[in-house]
Amino acid sequence: MTPAFRAHLLGSLITSGLMSFIVTAVATAKALGLGDVFWGSWMGAWALAWPIAFAVIATAGPVLRRWAAKTCGVSM
Numbered sequence: 001m002t003p004a005f006r007a008h009l010l011g012s013l014i015t016s017g018l019m020s021f022i023v024t025a026v027a028t029a030k031a032l033g034l035g036d037v038f039w040g041s042w043m044g045a046w047a048l049a050w051p052i053a054f055a056v057i058a059t060a061g062p063v064l065r066r067w068a069a070k071t072c073g074v075s076m
Contacts, residue, residue: 016050016054017050017054020053021046021050024045024046024049025042025046028042
């Protein structure tokens with residue numbers, strides 16, 4: 001595994017973890033409020049969402065970055 005690929009995977013892991021953590025917190029709070037069931041429901045939702053988000057970011061991320069760079073006229 002090359003250093004560049006390891007960096008891509010680490011970046012994908014951190015990005016997916018942070019984004020899924022925040023989005024599931026907001027969605028859970030909106031759906032259930034901040035009552036007694038919030039914490040367990042949020043952690044359950046996050047545990048499900050993080051691997052999915054990681055897979056999407058790790059696979060689609062490079063394609064989307066190239067598309068965005070091309071759209072903005074940036075060479076990569």
